[in-house]
Amino acid sequence: MYSSFFSLPPRFLRMDRPLLGREPSRRCWSYSTLTSWLPILSWLPKYKLRYLQMDLLAGLTVGLTTVPQALAYAEVAGLPVQYGLYSAFMGGFIYTFLGTSKDVTLGPTAIMSLLCFSVVGGQPDRAVLLSLLCGVIQAAMALLRLGFLLDFISYPVIKGFTCAAAVTIGFGQVKNILGIQDVPHQFFLEVYYTFLKIPEARVGDVVLGLLCLALLITLMIMKSRLGSDHGSVYSRFARKLVWAIATMRNALVVVAATLVAYSWDACGHPVFTVTGHTAQGLPPFSPPPTSDTTSNGTVVSFTEIIEDFGGGLAVIPLMGLLESIAIAKAFASQNNYRIDANQELLAIGVTNIMGSFVSAYPVTGSFGRTAVNSQTGVCTPAGGIITSVIVLLSLAFLMPAFYYIPKASLAAVIICAVAPMVDYRVVINMWRIRRLDLLPFLVTLLLSFWEVQYGIIGGVAVSGALLLYTTARPKIKVSDHGVLVMELSSGLSFPAVEHLSHIIHTQALQTCPPRSVVLDCHHVSIIDYTVISELRDLLRQFKLRTVKLIFSGLQPSILKVLLAADLEGFRYTDSLDEALQMESVSLLSD
Structure with missing residues (x-):
């Protein structure tokens, strides 16, 4: 039903009736131009009550998935957990007006959180400023129609980066499962010190973390093995109930773990490492700081901050665009509609710009939440508004309860979220089809364990060298x-x-x-x-x-x-x- 709205790009839509006092060709051109910049105008006039029902259901389901993931991804970015929620609501509002995919949801992701940490090192003010600068770069690329630059990042580079990111993020949460402290963030040192400190592991965190992992994996397997929606009324109801529980598994596991942690704490036995105090209430609407002050009182200017960002200021906007557009294209093909890549760039750019005014760090499209959105039957981008409202309600009323969220449960959520990104089959396929493509894959993979942005730059450089060699040595x-x-x-x-x-x-x-x-x-x-x-x-x-x-x-x-x-x-x-x-x-x- 929704796919008919987007069966053609917005720029091809016309008004049913001409405006008075203007030439017809000019009127059509003006309206088609307006709808190309504001895609909401192409589907909102056709909105129906049954669309609202499905959008409410999808928005609610995605919202219950977004809240625990946002808290967990803030940990990956090295930021206080509330910054994950600060980053999770602006995308729903902006994308409703500017997005061309009914399924995509914008917000914090594991990869963007890792990239953000690699650039700003867990400094909140710099993370917010990074969001503004990334948004400006992305919006400028959209206005200049520079989306074609993403074509120079080859598939082996993408897979090498995502595999390395998944391993880095997943292993980085092992310390929270074990409940150990003072582990460095550099990957190789992190591996060394995690094994070194295993004797310091807290039994409560280990038991709770493993239980959360087991429950999440069990629910994932149950969802993947659900059969077709046939049979008696009772079997269909049971199937839908299992699907709903499995879809909201992150929220259910985090809530259950929080209740367990609160109960033990109330009994005077604080055996779990919990999130701790978080800032309550909605973030203030204010421009991001353009300077910084170090612990010894030295003022760091805007220019010096930009120099500190270095290559990350190019890598993060490009990877954010690549991740979101790849997701949008995949679900557009699956659900039989088309997207406008440059309009998607604009939507992400504006989201990051506006997000920086509410203390958000850089965001992009989330594959997991987009899949939930699509499977729940969302009809229009308006489902994102419901998701954003749930995040805002959590910020306004639930922040005190987040004190008792065990870090082990958030670690389990992150590990289960990134595990599917380690795709060993792609290595087998590249070996079977074209072994030379393993070279940029391996360069990206190995360098990403050292520094994420070096991995991407190195992989792109190797891919470019192979492309130039093919051009220079034609058969x-x-x-x-x-x-x-x-x-x-x-x-x-x-x-x-x-x-x-x-x-x-x-x-x-x-x-x-x-x-x-x-x-x-x-x-x-x-x-x-x-x-x-x-x-x-x-x-x-x-x-x-x-x-x-x-x-x-x-x-x-x-x-x-x-x-x-x-x-x-x-x-x-x-x-x-x-x-x-x-x-x-x-x-x-x-």
């Missing part, structure tokens, strides 16, 4: 038909010039006697000035050796460029057969 098929026929398999641009020239010289010009060459160019769709210059020199070399270089199968655009270059001795034919015939006639006449 050239050489065959002998009385004359040498060289078939170019791709475009001909300046990195490939030296390779082509070397092949021609070694196999035609430097042999005894020299041989004529037919260049089969029917695959060539691009050529540049450097190539023209080299071809001019090659034609001169062929003329000196009294042999010929003939071009065949040139596309019209390529032929136009070569004719404009006015190359001396330039010969061409429409097909390879004509070129071979021309050369055979020439040999007979000689």
Whole structure:
């Protein structure tokens, strides 16, 4: 039902009736432009009561999932837990107006939390300022239509990063399951000190953490094994009940663990490590601080903060966009509608900008919560408003209760959330299909254990090097038909010039006697000035050796460029057969 609203991008929608006093073409263009910037105008006029029922149900379900996850992801970012909730409500409001996917929910995620920690080191003021700067960069990319830059991050790089992030985040929570303190955050040191401090583990935290993990895994398995919705009324009811409990498993487990911790504390036996005091109430609406003060009173200027952010200021916006747009495209394909990638960039950018005014750190689309949203049957982006209201109610009234949330239960939620991101099957597939793709995957994976942003930059650099190598070394098929026929398999641009020239010289010009060459160019769709210059020199070399270089199968655009270059001795034919015939006639006449 909702998919019909988005079966075409918003810019193709028109008004049913023209506005008075304007020309029809101008009126249609104005309204289509407006709907492209505000997609809500394309679906709100068609909103129905049954959509409201499904949006309420989906929003409530996602809200109960969002609250415990937001608290847990704040721990990953090294921030007080309330910052997770501060980051979880603005996206629902903004995306309702600007988003083009009915399913996507914006908020804190495991990967963005890890990236945020790697850049700001758990400093709340800097995390909020980072959100503003990321939002500005993302919105600027949307306005300049720079979404194509995401195409330069290859799939092996993405999978290498997500696998490393999942391992880093998951192992980083082991210390909370064990209840040990003073463990460094650098991954290799974290591994060492976690094992070193195992004798200091608290029994209460270990038992509670393992129980929470077991319960979450059991509910996940139960949900994955639910059969089709057939059978008697009782079996359908039981199936829906199991699905609802399994979907809200994070909230149920955290609430149950909190009640256990509160009960033990009330009895005078505080055996669990709890979250502790959190700021109560809604965050103030104010611009993020543009300077910082260190513990010794030194003021750090805005410029110095930007320098401290370093490459993270480029990595975090790009990864946020990549994660959200990949999720939006996946669910749009699944549910038969289309999204506008640049509009998605704008929605994420505005969310991060506005979020910084309510003390949020950078957010993006969440795969897990988006899946819950879709499976619950959400009809429009308005479901995000319900989710945001639940987060706001939690901030306003439930913050005192968060004092007793055991850190072990939040750690269990995080571990179960990131575990599916470790996809070992992708390694098997890459080994079977194209082993060279394992190189950027492994570079990204290994460097990400050192510094996350280095992993992404390193993986992109290796992928780019492989791409440039392919461009610089195009496949050239050489065959002998009385004359040498060289078939170019791709475009001909300046990195490939030296390779082509070397092949021609070694196999035609430097042999005894020299041989004529037919260049089969029917695959060539691009050529540049450097190539023209080299071809001019090659034609001169062929003329000196009294042999010929003939071009065949040139596309019209390529032929136009070569004719404009006015190359001396330039010969061409429409097909390879004509070129071979021309050369055979020439040999007979000689």
